[in-house]
Amino acid sequence: MIDIKTHPCFNKEAKGKYARVHLPVAPQCNIHCNYCKRDFDCVNESRPGVTSEVLSPEQALAYTIRLKEKMPNLSVVGIAGPGDPFANPIQTMTTLRLIRKEFPEMILCLSSNGLNVLPYVDELAELKVSHVTITINATEAETLSQLYKWVRFEKRGYFGKQAAEILLKNQLGAIRALKRAGITVKANTIVVPGINDGKVIDVAKKMKELGVDLMNTIPLYPVEGTPFEDFEEPSPKMMKELRQEIKDYLPPMTHCARCRADAVGLLGQDDAEAKRILSEVSNLSVNLDESRPNVAVASYEGLLVNQHLGEAQQLFIFRETPNGYKLVEQRPTPKPGAGNSRWEELGGVISDCRALLVGGIGPSPSSIIGRSGIKIVEMTGLIDEGLDAVYKGKELKTLKKADVFKCGSECSGKGTGCG
Numbered sequence: 065m066i067d068i069k070t071h072p073c074f075n076k077e078a079k080g081k082y083a084r085v086h087l088p089v090a091p092q093c094n095i096h097c098n099y100c101k102r103d104f105d106c107v108n109e110s111r112p113g114v115t116s117e118v119l120s121p122e123q124a125l126a127y128t129i130r131l132k133e134k135m136p137n138l139s140v141v142g143i144a145g146p147g148d149p150f151a152n153p154i155q156t157m158t159t160l161r162l163i164r165k166e167f168p169e170m171i172l173c174l175s176s177n178g179l180n181v182l183p184y185v186d187e188l189a190e191l192k193v194s195h196v197t198i199t200i201n202a203t204e205a206e207t208l209s210q211l212y213k214w215v216r217f218e219k220r221g222y223f224g225k226q227a228a229e230i231l232l233k234n235q236l237g238a239i240r241a242l243k244r245a246g247i248t249v250k251a252n253t254i255v256v257p258g259i260n261d262g263k264v265i266d267v268a269k270k271m272k273e274l275g276v277d278l279m280n281t282i283p284l285y286p287v288e289g290t291p292f293e294d295f296e297e298p299s300p301k302m303m304k305e306l307r308q309e310i311k312d313y314l315p316p317m318t319h320c321a322r323c324r325a326d327a328v329g330l331l332g333q334d335d336a337e338a339k340r341i342l343s344e345v346s347n348l349s350v351n352l353d354e355s356r357p358n359v360a361v362a363s364y365e366g367l368l369v370n371q372h373l374g375e376a377q378q379l380f381i382f383r384e385t386p387n388g389y390k391l392v393e394q395r396p397t398p399k400p401g402a403g404n405s406r407w408e409e410l411g412g413v414i415s416d417c418r419a420l421l422v423g424g425i426g427p428s429p430s431s432i433i434g435r436s437g438i439k440i441v442e443m444t445g446l447i448d449e450g451l452d453a454v455y456k457g458k459e460l461k462t463l464k465k466a467d468v469f470k471c472g473s474e475c476s477g478k479g480t481g482c483g
Contacts, residue, residue, distance in 0.1 A: 070139040071171050071195055073250070073317070083335075084140035085131055085328040087124040087163075088115035089155045093147035094179050095231065096213035098291040099254060099284055115146045115326040116339060117346035121158040122439075127345040128163060131328065131338060142173040144197075145325035150180035154430055154440050157187060161434060164191050171195065175252070178235035179217060183427035185238070189245040196242050197280075198235055199252040202263045203270045205229045210259050213291070236274065243275040250278040250317065255298050255306065257284070264306055268313040280317035281306050349457030356418035356438075358383050358392060359454050361447050366391065369443050369450050372424035374400075379414065382447070384455045389448060407432040414438065421450040 070082045119127060132138050141163050143149045149156040160172055173195035174188070181196070188196070202208045208228035215227035222230055242249050251271045255261050268279055283298040307316040326342060329335035361380040362371040381392045398409040407429040414420065419439040434440055443450055443460060453460040 066169055066171060066192060066194065067139070071173065073140075073173075073195075073197075081137065081330075082139040083135045083137050083329050084142060085128065085138060085338075086142050086144045086323060086325055087119060087127065087159055088117060088146055088326045089119050089121055089124050089159045090143055090145055090147050090149045090152035091118045092151045093145075093177075094151035094216045095148070095177050095227075096215075097177075097254075098211055098213060099256065099287065099295075101287045101290050115324060117326065117342050118146070119342075119346055121155055121162055123345050123348055124159045125162040125166060126348055127342060129166065130341050130345065132167070134337070134341070135329070135335070138170075140171040140173060141167070142175065144175035144323070144327075148177050148179070149174050150176055150184060153180065153184060153427065154425075154434070154442055157184065157431060158434055158439070160188075160191050160193065173197070175199070176238075177231070178238045179215065179231055180234070181238035182234060182241055184431070185241040185245050185247075187431045188242075189247065193247065195248045195250065197250040197252055198239055198242075199254065200232075200235050200239075200267060200271070201254050201256075202260050203232070203266050204263070205232060207260050207263050208232060211254075211256065236270075239271075239274045239276060248278075249274075249276045250280055251276050251314075252280045252282060254282050254284055255303065256292065257296055257298055257302075261298065261302070261306075265309055265313075268310045272313040276314060278317055279310055279314040281310065356416055358414075358417045359451055360395070360414040360417040360420045360438075361450070362420075362422040363447060366394075367447060369421045369445060369447055370423050373420075373422045373429055374424075374426060376422075379420075380447070381414075381417065382451055384451070389451050404428055404432060411436040411438065419454040421447065421454075 073084070128141055143156055143159060163170060164172060172191060172193045174193060175197040178198040178200065181198070201211050205225045205228035208231060209225045212227060212231065215222045215231050217230050217234070239249055251267065253264055253267050255264060264281060271279055281303060283303050284292065284295055286293050286295050286297055307318060310316045328338040359382045361369055361382060362373050362376040363369055363380050364371055366380050376397055378394045378396050380394055382389050383392050395413055397413065398406045400406065402409070410429070411433050415436065417438055419441055420433060421441045421443060423442070423444055425440060425442055430440055439454065441450055441453065441460070449460065452458040
């Protein structure tokens with residue numbers, strides 16, 4: 065049984081008793097914050113966006129298993145970057161599925177900017193993700209436009225007030241959906257003097273209206289190389305006064321440790337040995353299900369991974385042999401128009417495949433096919449390179465760029481085909 069009272073970030077009494085781990089499986093981000101700089105190799109800097117390694121979902125599971133053996137008091141597995149979990153939805157949701165299957169009693173949580181959370185709320189609830197943090201820094205676009213350089217949503221880039229409006233609309237929609245699903249929501253607000261410090265109480269009022277459970281005000285951490293590097297960090301006095309005002313609306317969090325994307329151990333007391341384990345696991349080649357010998361590929365001609373799953377009328381099926389990769393057959397995909405049952409049927413069609421290589425995929429097929437244990441790899445480039453990544457664990461350097469495919473930009477992922 066999941067005991068949500070053992071989450072140290074949401075329950076101050078659990079802070080010194082229960083450990084948590086952030087699994088760094090989400091390297092990409094879909095917004096550009098003027099206060100954020102994401103580094104993957106700075107072991108001495110403790111702040112969000114920083115990690116020593118980036119793991120695959122399978123490596124993340126192996127890492128969690130080893131950590132649980134070392135720390136029996138590990139109660140929480142979270143994903144908080146180093147980018148945004150839902151700018152990397154395939155990696156994020158695959159990791160959550162793997163962890164939930166292995167650890168049915170574990171608390172699962174996420175920290176996101178909220179831009180792309182909405183399509184995944186139903187599956188988060190199915191996986192019993194109990195806690196989600198949304199960073200929301202203002203409730204009106206004029207202020208938000210000063211905090212973000214750009215927003216990328218549904219394969220398009222936005223700037224200025226338009227970017228802020230899109231971000232805010234999706235954040236509020238995500239919070240409403242999360243609360244309807246019975247998920248505990250914490251609002252994080254980064255306090256930037258001269259920009260949004262006078263707007264924090266407006267955020268608290270709105271969050272109370274939406275049923276948010278907890279609010280965490282975080283003082284700006286000026287980071288060298290960011291537009292806000294010369295801003296002054298809010299004083300402890302300012303932060304204390306803000307939290308006192310927030311009490312009129314929501315319980316304020318007072319023990320935030322501004323954790324890294326690979327934080328592990330007790331809150332504020334990261335475990336040094338765990339860093340060594342993280343490094344070791346990042347070099348592991350984790351074997352997939354050997355009972356599934358094949359890999360399915362969405363391709364126009366059988367040479368490149370270059371097709372969106374929604375428009376694929378057939379999939380190329382490959383297998384590794386002693387003489388290299390062999391094209392086994394071409395299998396037709398279920399016809400469009402059947403809604404989500406199309407993707408359930410497709411999961412059966414390729415049930416002998418350990419992975420699916422696609423040029424693009426929507427949230428619904430990704431979720432439904434992923435539940436069957438098939439690894440989804442979204443990429444562009446040579447099929448052989450994708451097969452090397454699956455069979456040999458080689459680094460994939462031909463990851464899909466968000467603007468490569470114009471097909472599917474309005475894709476609902478409901479199995480009705482591409483328009």
